[in-house]
Amino acid sequence: MKTTKHKAYGASTNTADLELMEIDRREVGANDVKIDILYCGICHSDIHQVRNDWKNSKYPVVPGHEIIGRVVELGSEVTKYKQGDLVGVGCMVDSCKNCDSCHQDLEQFCINGATFTYNSPDKHLGGHTFGGYSTGVTVNQDFVLKIPENIDARGAAPLLCAxxxxxxxxxxxxxxxxxxxxxxxxxxxxxxxxxxxxxxxxxxxxxxxxxxxxxxxxxxxxxxxxxxxxxxxxxxxxxxxxxxxxxxxxxxxxxxxxxxxxxxxxxxxxxxxxxxxxxxxxxxxxxxxxxxxSLIGGIKETQEMLDFCGEHNITSDVEMVNMQDVNNAFERVVAADVKYRFVIDMESLKN
Amino acid sequence: MKTTKHKAYGASTNTADLELMEIDRREVGANDVKIDILYCGICHSDIHQVRNDWKNSKYPVVPGHEIIGRVVELGSEVTKYKQGDLVGVGCMVDSCKNCDSCHQDLEQFCINGATFTYNSPDKHLGGHTFGGYSTGVTVNQDFVLKIPENIDARGAAPLLCAxxxxxxxxxxxxxxxxxxxxxxxxxxxxxxxxxxxxxxxxxxxxxxxxxxxxxxxxxxxxxxxxxxxxxxxxxxxxxxxxxxxxxxxxxxxxxxxxxxxxxxxxxxxxxxxxxxxxxxxxxxxxxxxxxxxSLIGGIKETQEMLDFCGEHNITSDVEMVNMQDVNNAFERVVAADVKYRFVIDMESLKN
CATH class of the missing domain: 3.40.50.720 (NAD(P)-binding Rossmann-like Domain)
Structure with missing residues (x-):
């Protein structure tokens, strides 16, 4: 399958600091949305996965499941989005869509296993999925969320998980x-x-x-x-x-x-x-x-949450960091020294 | 207040066997039903209370909250029952009737404290309430249950708690x-x-x-x-x-x-x-x-349960014992050596 290269930050082993690496993303399929990542929140789960605290990490780990970006390319069957839309991707990028849980809009409990944004088997490229500590990502339209334009996009990143x-x-x-x-x-x-x-x-x-x-x-x-x-x-x-x-x-x-x-x-x-x-x-x-x-929420409810945030002007209190400072930010998350979430400005990775 | 004497079995201390004693019951008030006790189930709670396992027992303890009997006397304002009715009394004999819980038919969670059938403060006579290991009991009509006549009255006793x-x-x-x-x-x-x-x-x-x-x-x-x-x-x-x-x-x-x-x-x-x-x-x-x-159930739901038992012909599997054999029965309950509840035949106490 054809791929495009992206810059990313990831860990190559459970003891390594995150470092610059290059990853492949799939080419845009008929139902895919290609996103230029603007911001990505740092979640404590990212640190657990990087450090293999849950004994299920696959390396390299490229974490990040609080992704905010702009649509830059659309598959032929994508109807929900247009170029330039402000969108988000949370903890999941796919599910079976056919089980009891998926039929109830509870993809997080997909009986056949949701595809999580990182460290899940990648159905397209093989290997495992890579998260949002990266310049871009390509995601099935059903797992892309609309971000209200009236809220601060940086503070919106942690909405996707926290x-x-x-x-x-x-x-x-x-x-x-x-x-x-x-x-x-x-x-x-x-x-x-x-x-x-x-x-x-x-x-x-x-x-x-x-x-x-x-x-x-x-x-x-x-x-x-x-x-x-x-x-x-x-x-x-x-x-x-x-x-x-x-x-x-x-x-x-x-x-x-x-x-x-x-x-x-x-x-x-x-x-x-x-x-x-x-x-x-x-x-x-x-x-x-x-x-x-309770575990995150389904895609439908995540959109409801974002719409609620638009109505009530709710975002997370965030501190912005550059990609190159992520290892220090991880230490501060572990020390509970942040009010209340770090968000990576992905511009720092592009330059 | 005028009282009547009843024979009962109770424990005078937390180490004593149950033994024959005489207890007072209040005279029948306007809303009271006087019940001649036919059967009383043995519940594991009876043993915990007799032995002060929960550190709140008051002696003498006369246990028993799975009471089946016949109505023998009615207060002037009692409308729900008539002489000879087969009735039951479970774990409660009164509540405040005025709190949120009571208004929701959850008297077992009465905010002001339900009056339990034994070992609760007795509003009428002072002291504490005495349970059903006794020849008779007098109870407010709102805490008396109708027992369907088509089910076995002995096997019905444990329905009031178990x-x-x-x-x-x-x-x-x-x-x-x-x-x-x-x-x-x-x-x-x-x-x-x-x-x-x-x-x-x-x-x-x-x-x-x-x-x-x-x-x-x-x-x-x-x-x-x-x-x-x-x-x-x-x-x-x-x-x-x-x-x-x-x-x-x-x-x-x-x-x-x-x-x-x-x-x-x-x-x-x-x-x-x-x-x-x-x-x-x-x-x-x-x-x-x-x-x-979950803790027992309210009075309304207890009546629903009894009516359900009438419709489906459900009773407990019981082994009958005489009042004089209660201490041995207690030991067998502790050893889980009963299928599945003991019920005391109160005729044995009357003779």
Missing amino acids: GITTFSPLNHWNVKKGDKVGIVGLGGLGHMGVKFANAMGAHVVMITTSPNKAEDAKRLGAHEVLISKDQEQMSAHANSFDFILNTVPVGHDINPYVNLLKIDATMVLVGAVEPLGSVNGGGLIMGRKRVAG | GITTFSPLNHWNVKKGDKVGIVGLGGLGHMGVKFANAMGAHVVMITTSPNKAEDAKRLGAHEVLISKDQEQMSAHANSFDFILNTVPVGHDINPYVNLLKIDATMVLVGAVEPLGSVNGGGLIMGRKRVAG
């Missing part, structure tokens, strides 16, 4: 005006959760271990801040939340948060893909409480 | 014809779960560690038996269940059961009111899976 990851559970569990909603953890995910819950009309409570995050949480849209280490505050809020979005990215004791839920209310985990602490069965039984997980 | 505990989650989570439903654990709760799920039209899979329970599970209505220690069988059933009812009464590793759930499916815990093992966040996230708890 945004949909937090919007989807708030939307799926029907958070609405007047609901008391807790967001646990103020990082890349949590700050988006606060913005979305606020825009949905909820009474938003930032739940954090760090009193020094209170001011920023309120700036982002939290109406209250609950310090989870303060037993008295936690008791005062017991059994009062309609919904809790838990963005903590590591294993932790979830029982104190279950205690905050109302009868029949749900806490959804979106961060911790690892073992949590022991869960107290009685805490769930005494109130018919629920704990669930 | 029955509603398993019916309620199956009903609330809308189990329906064709659903693949797992019941984890074949004991007093599990055997009712199998009967209900079968009657609701589900494809019922008994999930058990014990291959020797397979035959009985099928007799009770299971269509398949899945041995949870068999990795190959567990893998074959991965991601296939619409709903799982987990009746295991002690802490255990729930992750293998979460793996059995379909996308968006729920497992409900009804047995383990204690710490479970560590729960893997990734198992919930990869499939938007849910784990919840």
Whole structure:
């Protein structure tokens, strides 16, 4: 198959820094959209994959699944886009489109395996897919998203992963005006959760271990801040939340948060893909409480999220970096030293 | 307040065997129904309370919350019942009737505290309530249930706790014809779960560690038996269940059961009111899976359950015992040596 060459940054082994490399992209097929990448967000998953933390990385790893760019070429059957459109690509670039999950617009749970934006088997070229730390990418039109032109394109990049990851559970569990909603953890995910819950009309409570995050949480849209280490505050809020979005990215004791839920209310985990602490069965039984997980969102819901961001002028708070500074940015993500997401300006790679 | 004396069996301390004692019941008030107790089921909770396992027992403990009897006297404002009616009393005898939970027919979660059938503060006589190991009881008409006359009254006793505990989650989570439903654990709760799920039209899979329970599970209505220690069988059933009812009464590793759930499916815990093992966040996230708890059911739903039992001729499999043999029966419950519930014939106490 004919290919075009692109500059990219990738890691050749699990111990290497990211470095400049050249990758192949497929030529534009009938249903493909070729995108000139403007910006790409840095997600903590990128670092996990580069470092093989999940034991499934294939090298070289070219990460990046928060891609913003302009359409530069269209396949003959592409109807949804035209040249120059501002578009996005998130965590997925394909799925089987034929299974129960795909029929329900839940491509992230494709029974036959969604094609993720990087480190997934590449159906076209063989090998595995390469992500957005690159000058360009070619994607099936069904996995390309429209970015509202009225929002800042740089701050839009993290919407493609951090945004949909937090919007989807708030939307799926029907958070609405007047609901008391807790967001646990103020990082890349949590700050988006606060913005979305606020825009949905909820009474938003930032739940954090760090009193020094209170001011920023309120700036982002939290109406209250609950310090989870303060037993008295936690008791005062017991059994009062309609919904809790838990963005903590590591294993932790979830029982104190279950205690905050109302009868029949749900806490959804979106961060911790690892073992949590022991869960107290009685805490769930005494109130018919629920704990669930949620993974990004389907393509249809991702477009709904972007349209919602257009209506409410929501973007991520970002710090721009050049491609050449990505290794330092990775260290700062690991140290939680960013408010709240890094976005790579891909102009730096083109020059 | 005027009282009447009743014979009962109770424990005077947390180390004592149950023994014959005399207790007071209130005189019949305007909204009260006085019941001559025919049968009372033995629930594992009775044993926990007698032995103060939950550190909240008040002595003497007269247990029993699976009560079947005949109406012998009615208050002036009682309209729902007449003398001679076959009635039941379950785990609750009163609630505030005024809170959000009570307004939703979820008296078991009464914000101001439901009055449980035993070991709850007694609003009428002071002290605490006494359960059904007794010749009679007087209960507010709103907490009295009609027992269908076509079902065996002895086998009906455990419906008031084991029955509603398993019916309620199956009903609330809308189990329906064709659903693949797992019941984890074949004991007093599990055997009712199998009967209900079968009657609701589900494809019922008994999930058990014990291959020797397979035959009985099928007799009770299971269509398949899945041995949870068999990795190959567990893998074959991965991601296939619409709903799982987990009746295991002690802490255990729930992750293998979460793996059995379909996308968006729920497992409900009804047995383990204690710490479970560590729960893997990734198992919930990869499939938007849910784990919840459920506690008995409200009075309205308990009546629905009893009416359902009347329609489908469902009762518990019981072994009858005399009141004088209760201490031995307790030991056999602890040893899981009963198929599947003991019911006390209260005639033995009257003689």
